[in-house]
Amino acid sequence: MPKLACVAGEPSGDLLAAPVLSALNQIPDMANLEVYGIGGPRMQAEGMRSEWPMETLSVRGYVEAIKQLPAILKVRKELIQNLTGEGRPDVYLGVDAPDFNLGVELHLRKAGIPTLHLVSPSIWAWRAGRIQKISQAVERMLCIFPFETEIYDRAGVASTYVGHPLASEIPLEPNVNQAREKIIQALKLSKNSLDGIVIAVLPGSRSSEIELIAPVFFETMELLSKQLQGQKLSFLIPVATPKLRAPLEALLLKTSNGNPDVEIHLLDGMADEVLEASDVVLIASGTATLQAALWKKPMVISYKVPWLTAQIMKRQGYLPYVGLPNILCGEFVVPELLQDEATPDKLAKALQEWLNNPGKVAQLKTRFAQMHETLRRPTGLLVAQAVAQTIASSRQKRVNL
Structure with a gap:
């Protein structure tokens, strides 16, 4: 054998x-x-x-x-x-x-x-x-x-x-409405629940990532809801593994108590559906950023690591970017806000820039479609x-x- x-x-x-x-x-x-x-x-x-x-x-x-x-x-x-x-x-x-x-x-x-x-x-x-x-x-x-x-x-x-196997698994053309219907069914929401702006939030798949970057992401969601008051916003967070649900639920409870108008949904898994359904993505650096690019989504990449880890990595780095979409394109096609730059104000502003520039989004989608073909x-x-x-x-x- x-x-x-x-x-x-x-x-x-x-x-x-x-x-x-x-x-x-x-x-x-x-x-x-x-x-x-x-x-x-x-x-x-x-x-x-x-x-x-x-x-x-x-x-x-x-x-x-x-x-x-x-x-x-x-x-x-x-x-x-x-x-x-x-x-x-x-x-x-x-x-x-x-x-x-x-x-x-x-x-x-x-x-x-x-x-x-x-x-x-x-x-x-x-x-x-x-x-x-x-x-x-x-x-x-x-x-x-x-x-x-x-x-x-x-x-x-x-x-x-x-x-890259993800390039074969993810279709060349996203079906946003179908993905939203799947999420509505999974969450048992009313039919038109996701008719407004849908923002995918992916804070990582490790406990250390949830500890370091997720609180900033939740503050960003709360701030963005205030800044875009009057517009219907839905935030979708796919929970990568069961052990991450408890810390994310704790952050959700804290945010909801502070501002009950912030509409945040946690889903077990379903990262692909969440990305496909979204208008824009707030995401921790890692493989998921390539996933988001293959779904042709505008995104803001962020990351935080302990200070010592950051110093070691900085001394050994050769490229000016960390996100896979930027590395593959050879330039900053999506913003990266890392370490001290990863503040709710800056993240919210970067997300709004995508929402306010449909022409720029269309250009990015074309670029990502070309990348998809190369990796398929x-x-x-x-x-x-x-x-x-x-x-x-x-x-x-x-x-x-």
Whole structure:
């Protein structure tokens, strides 16, 4: 039976890897493939056996990672011992989470286990020196952005552009009315509840993000409601994971008590529907910003990390922007308000600028449509084929020994 070890360290990785496992199930030689490692609910739904909780690895930033370090190191040690022993796979697929996966891949490759990595670390944005470690740890880098392969070619690292799976899952044309109807049904609202301006608010998928940026987002919603008094505003917040609902409900209660006229709705999941239904988006930096761009939405990107984390990242940064839409377009097509710039006043003003400039919004939608076409590839199948080919090659080498 062929074996694939796979590790995704956070919800975005779970989202990326699930279509790969689905595609592997359609490849005849992979029909009996055993998949195990670390993954989330989407990967498990495709038949993966997750042997450690993904939440242990779901941290962002240096300060946050230090707090979680003992637990992360324990998982890494157990994983390496397992995969170089009884659980030895034919191939290892690391999905994003480079701080964790590259270390594992380095050990496994030295032990003769082929290693693939899906999603290049952001060497084009910061920590360019990391490519030396990648060349030692990764047999083939599977790139989700088209400009990355040239960087790896120059460094002598095998790479393949596989596109971004979200670009295939998200339709080229949003259906705003249909999305609003789904949300109305999910929330059991009256028929015309979302007839006014709908603002999607995505404060992140990690507890640290909710702690740092969500309070500012709620203050922004309250301020915007006051500034646009007389206009019907609806704020929609998709709750990324169940554990985030309680802190978001606490913020909602505090805001509602201060201003009962602010209409804020929390939805379990449904991020795609919320983005599709929206007129404008207030969003924390991360994969979700690409989601919003693929839905062709004007957005304001914001983020806050602890001061020390910000200083470390600033010293290692190479690009002037952090948001994926701006990185892919090579310029500031949407505003970024980070750290001290992330104030309710500035965020509310930036959101209003989109609402007041339909011509500018139309230009942005055209730009995002072009981006969508570039990223639209059969990603799951291309990655699955790379895995299947590597497994076949690995097994053939063992036969020849």
